[in-house]
Amino acid sequence: MSAALEAKLRAFLRSELGVTDDALRADTPLVSSGLVDSAGLVRLAALLERETGRIIPDKDLTADHFDSIAQILAYLAAA
Amino acid sequence: MRTGRVELEKSPIPSDMLDRAETLTELLGTLARSFPDYACLRLVRRDFSDEQLTVGAVWTRAREIQSALMRQGLRPGGFVVIVMPTGAELVATYFGVMLAGGVPALAATPSHRLADPLTYVSRVGRIVQNAEAHALYGDNEAAGIFRAHAEALPSTTAILTPADTVAAPLAEPVPARGDTIATAQYSSGSTGPPKGVLLTHRAILNNIRALRRGLRLTTADVSVNWIPLYHDMGLIDAFLLPLFSGCPTILIPTMDFMRDPALWLWAIHRYRGAHAWAPNFAYTLCAKRIADDDLAGLDLSSWRLAVSAAEPVLAPTVHAFSRRFAAYGFRPEAFTPVYGLAENVTAATAQAIDTPPRVETIDRAELAASQVARPTDGTGIEFVSTGRNLPGCTIEIRDEARRVLPDRAVGAIWLQTDCLFSGYHRNREATAASLVDGWLNTGDRGYLAGGELFFVSRDTDLINVGGEKYTPHDIETAINAVLGVREGCAAVFGVLNEERGTEDLAAVVETKEVDAAALERLRHEIQAAVLRATGLGLRHVLLVPPGGVEKTTSGKLARRATRSRYLERLGAEQPLEGES
Numbered sequence: 100m101s102a103a104l105e106a107k108l109r110a111f112l113r114s115e116l117g118v119t120d121d122a123l124r125a126d127t128p129l130v131s132s133g134l135v136d137s138a139g140l141v142r143l144a145a146l147l148e149r150e151t152g153r154i155i156p157d158k159d160l161t162a163d164h165f166d167s168i169a170q171i172l173a174y175l176a177a178a
Numbered sequence: 179m180r181t182g183r184v185e186l187e188k189s190p191i192p193s194d195m196l197d198r199a200e201t202l203t204e205l206l207g208t209l210a211r212s213f214p215d216y217a218c219l220r221l222v223r224r225d226f227s228d229e230q231l232t233v234g235a236v237w238t239r240a241r242e243i244q245s246a247l248m249r250q251g252l253r254p255g256g257f258v259v260i261v262m263p264t265g266a267e268l269v270a271t272y273f274g275v276m277l278a279g280g281v282p283a284l285a286a287t288p289s290h291r292l293a294d295p296l297t298y299v300s301r302v303g304r305i306v307q308n309a310e311a312h313a314l315y316g317d318n319e320a321a322g323i324f325r326a327h328a329e330a331l332p333s334t335t336a337i338l339t340p341a342d343t344v345a346a347p348l349a350e351p352v353p354a355r356g357d358t359i360a361t362a363q364y365s366s367g368s369t370g371p372p373k374g375v376l377l378t379h380r381a382i383l384n385n386i387r388a389l390r391r392g393l394r395l396t397t398a399d400v401s402v403n404w405i406p407l408y409h410d411m412g413l414i415d416a417f418l419l420p421l422f423s424g425c426p427t428i429l430i431p432t433m434d435f436m437r438d439p440a441l442w443l444w445a446i447h448r449y450r451g452a453h454a455w456a457p458n459f460a461y462t463l464c465a466k467r468i469a470d471d472d473l474a475g476l477d478l479s480s481w482r483l484a485v486s487a488a489e490p491v492l493a494p495t496v497h498a499f500s501r502r503f504a505a506y507g508f509r510p511e512a513f514t515p516v517y518g519l520a521e522n523v524t525a526a527t528a529q530a531i532d533t534p535p536r537v538e539t540i541d542r543a544e545l546a547a548s549q550v551a552r553p554t555d556g557t558g559i560e561f562v563s564t565g566r567n568l569p570g571c572t573i574e575i576r577d578e579a580r581r582v583l584p585d586r587a588v589g590a591i592w593l594q595t596d597c598l599f600s601g602y603h604r605n606r607e608a609t610a611a612s613l614v615d616g617w618l619n620t621g622d623r624g625y626l627a628g629g630e631l632f633f634v635s636r637d638t639d640l641i642n643v644g645g646e647k648y649t650p651h652d653i654e655t656a657i658n659a660v661l662g663v664r665e666g667c668a669a670v671f672g673v674l675n676e677e678r679g680t681e682d683l684a685a686v687v688e689t690k691e692v693d694a695a696a697l698e699r700l701r702h703e704i705q706a707a708v709l710r711a712t713g714l715g716l717r718h719v720l721l722v723p724p725g726g727v728e729k730t731t732s733g734k735l736a737r738r739a740t741r742s743r744y745l746e747r748l749g750a751e752q753p754l755e756g757e758s
Contacts, residue, residue, distance in 0.1 A: 115467070130292060131705045133682060133715025137292060138463060138644070141436040157433060162292055162709055 104150055104175070108168060111146050115139050125169040130162045140165055151175060180226070180444045181475040189397040190216055191424030196387060201354045201379040203276050205422055210237030219427050221265060222445050224434040231266050236273065239266070243274025244351055246343035247313070250336070254279030254352050257309035257362060257603075261285050261302065261316040261324075264407055264431045267340050269417075271315060272407075274343070276360055279352030283309055283362040283374065284408035288323050293713030299327040301372075305364045306335050308371045308603060313338045356380035362603055363410050363520045366640060366647045374603030375520045383422075384570060385414065385523035385597035390423045392528050392568040393483055393514070395453065397424035400480075402451035404435035404442055409645065410520045411488045415455045425453060439463050440472045443506075450480040457488040457645030458495050462679025465498040479507030483514050487525060488645035490633055491515040493537045493560035495679045500534070510534040517564035517591075517631055521599045521618055527573070527631045529565035536563040536630065549588040551625045551632065563630040571595040574617075575626055586627055588634050591620045639737045641672035644680045648712060650737060656711035657687060662700045664688040669727045669740040673718060673748055683708065684718035684748055686740050688727050697721055718748050 112123055116134050129135040135143065143165070144155045153175075164174040190213050199205040209218070214234030221229040252258065258275040260282055262268040268284075275282040285302050288295065302324070306314055314324060314331065315338045324337050331337075354360070360382055362374040389395070403416030407429075420427040428449055435442050443464060446454060461484070486496075500510040511534045518525035529535055538561050541554040551561070567573050574582050575589040583589045594617050601609035612619050621637045641648045650670040657668040667688035672681030687704060691697055701719050708716040720726075728739035 128702065128705065130715055131702070131709045133705070133717030136643075136678065136715060137713060138436055138459070140292070141433070142439070142467070145437040160292075162706075 104147075105168070105172060107146065107150055108143075108171065111143060112168075115143075123168065126167045128166050129168075130166045143171075147171070147175065180448070182448060183450070184228075184448055186220075186400060186426045186449055187217060189424040189426060191397060193397060193424065195424070196383070196390065196422050199383055199422070200356045201358070202360055202382060202418070202422075203273065203351065203354055203379075205383075206233070206237060206240070206273055207351075209233045217426075218421055219266075219269065219429060220449075222428055222430050222434075222441075224438055224441060226444075226448070229266070231269070236266070236270055239270035240273040240277055241348055241351070242346060243271055243343040244277035245349040246346035247275065247278045247280065248349050248352075249346055250313070250338075250342075252278050252280045252312045255281065255359070256312040257281045257283055259283050259285050259302065259306050259309055259311045259314045261287055261314070261320040261408075263287050263317065263433070264412075264429050267317065268407060271340075271343075272413075275315075276354070277351040279354070279358075280312065281309075281359050281362050281376075283311070283364055284413060285364060286408050287406065288320055292709055292715075294710040295323050296327050296330060297711050298713075299324060300330040303331045304371050305374070307332050308364075308374055308605075309362065310604075311335050315339070354379060356383075359600065361413070363413070365410075365520050366649045371605075373605060373608055376600040376603055377523055378600055381523050381597040381599065382414065382418065384595075385525070386419050386422055388568040388570050388595075388597065389415070389419055389525055389528075392525075393453070393485075393531060395419075395423050395425060399423075399452035399482065400426045400428065400449050401453040402428040402430070402442065402445045402449060403454055403456075404430035404432055405455060405457075405645075406432045409488070410524055411455055411457075411645065414524045415485070415487070420453065440468045443468075443473070443476060443478065443503075446481055447477050452480055452482040453485075454481070454483070455485040455487055457680070458486055458491050459489065459644040459678060459680035461486060461499045462492075462495045462677075465495065465502045466677070473506060476506045478503055479509075481508060481512050483531065484508075484512045485514045485516055485528075487516045487518060489642045489680060491535070491562040491564065492674075492676065492679055493562050494676050496535050496537065496562060515562050515564045517624075517633055519620055519622070521612060521620070522571075522593055522595055523597045523599070525568060526571045526593050526595060527565045527567050529563060537561070538563070538627070538632065545588065551586050551588055551627070551634070561632045561634065563627075563632055565631065566629050567631075568595075570597070573626060573631055575624065580614075586625055588623055588625045590637065591622045591624045591631070591633075593618045593620060639671065641670070641683065642681055643672070643683070643714060648683075648714070653683065653685070653708055653712060653716075654735075656707045657685060657704050660700070660703050660707050662689055662691050662696070663704065664690065664724060666735075667724070667727045669735050669737045671737050671741045673741075673745070675717070682717035683712075683714055684720075684741075684744075685716055686720045686722055686727055686744055688724050689721050690724060691721070692723075720744055720747065 217230040219231040360379040401420035405412035516525040516528040539558045572594040574592045653670040673684045675682045728736040
């Protein structure tokens with residue numbers, strides 16, 4: 100997965116959460132910790148769709164795939 | 179690409195049609211006979227594909243569904259719980275159940291993917307059980323989830339999909355009267371099963387008439403909304419109000435808005451929208467979370483009524499939204515806070531349509547000490563006026579002995595209107611507590627000042643996240659099941675997050691655990707359990723030693739006292755560091 104995509108993802112999370120980058124580890128829980136709410140999660144999916152050109156179906160928008168930066172990148176790499 | 183415009187067909191619907199109507203079904207029938215080809219509804223999706231729905235098509239499909247349900251044994255007064263995304267089938271099913279003499283009850287769609295499906299089905303199951311529903315009627319996706327978790331549903335209730343209601347020989351509709359129950363609106367109770375708010379045709383029509391007059395809606399006012407129709411604001415204000423007021427009605431499926439909030443604003447631009455409703459969080463979202471690039475060329479000058487309802491209207495949101503969108507033609511006087519609740523169908527008050535929202539700064543110390551809202555020039559708490567009573571509504575602020583309080587005294591908000599609900603379905607105790615001598619005890623606290631109503635707080639422990647209410651007890655039950663939590667010693671409440679414009683969930687949880695690593699694990703397990711149960715993240719978790727959660731003298735959880743005790747610590751909490 101491209102470093103550019105990870106950078107975009109981190110930029111989104113920084114503006115969404117109002118945190119600095121060093122506070123965001125690859126395994127920081129995003130959804131279960133309440134940092135990203137359901138509205139934030141679907142907009143995150145929209146961003147990833149724009150950046151990767153693929154469709155992320157609603158049914159994949161779960162904490163299993165989207166709870167950390169590492170999981171998100173793994174999800175996109177697996178598809 | 180998005181800057182294009184579409185001119186909508188002018189509504190042929192005469193404005194007095196709504197005034198004379200006795201029932202929703204009669205009104206729909208009259209419309210269908212008089213203007214069958216009028217496109218009363220447009221569904222706009224993320225790609226701006228736009229599906230038009232004529233009154234005639236809605237009527238034809240509704241009659242088919244009605245006939246099929248009657249053949250399948252739906253009796254007058256029987257409930258049908260409907261679970262479908264915003265679309266043509268949902269609209270037709272809603273009226274079809276009513277035409278069969280049944281009571282439609284819309285329940286949340288399984289779009290909260292973060293929650294465990296079994297927990298979701300159990301929640302719908304509790305509605306089905308309270309309704310003693312004849313059928314649970316969903317689209318294929320919802321029905322699939324229900325069938326996969328049928329053990330959480332009463333075995334006597336049939337699960338139906340649109341395929342079960344086609345090609346039935348047409349039967350005569352069951353006639354309704356003004357006082358027939360037209361809809362049940364299910365809402366969370368603080369405890370116990372969900373409460374089915376029963377609404378008559380007359381109550382719904384009176385509320386719509388009051389809003390049309392109060393907001394001076396005309397058939398030229400295009401309405402653009404994305405609120406799900408299972409929400410009272412979606413069903414009544416985003417759908418029935420414009421439909422029967424003859425306003426061209428644009429509906430955006432909720433998930434399309436969530437993925438791309440700018441779509442709502444662009445749809446207002448495209449169709450020259452005049453009238454839209456949303457909870458506070460959505461205005462915050464638009465003010466703070468849409469990039470400038472996504473707004474280039476946007477024109478919101480047609481937007482006459484930006485109604486904010488269903489959760490407290492926050493002053494910073496009003497300011498941020500009005501400021502940001504002024505450059506796009508948005509006028510501050512378009513912002514229209516309202517106060518309402520399902521027990522009054524929807525709105526009871528509304529901000530005057532030609533003035534910007536009135537914001538008061540209230541002296542915090544005097545408010546706490548004497549429950550009087552005294553304006554101050556210094557710092558204090560900001561409250562946003564929700565305006566004056568709509569036509570047909572009287573408001574009183576009362577003390578605990580139900581004596582009427584003077585201006586600026588904070589007390590319980592009581593309403594007398596011509597659109598009150600008829601009671602909670604099969605729940606006499608709750609009905610008797612809410613409907614007293616023809617008045618509605620709203621369970622909310624507020625004050626009146628010069629005829630304007632200011633909402634202060636809820637009287638219940640319900641948590642309001644983005645206009646959806648959550649029962650703390652359900653969330654605490656999920657937490658109590660986590661190993662290491664002292665059973666019965668978890669208190670859950672809402673904490674305002676101004677950045678999001680709504681409440682975050684917070685929990686104070688007792689544990690005997692002291693090891694730092696074990697505490698960190700426990701914290702994650704609690705967060706995961708809450709996510710499964712609600713689909714919501716638990717933003718704040720405070721793990722405290724035994725005795726840390728406040729209880730009443732009789733040993734009951736004291737959520738508000740717990741909240742007061744820890745609020746400062748929660749406010750000081752660093753978002754990513756947490757604490758244990």
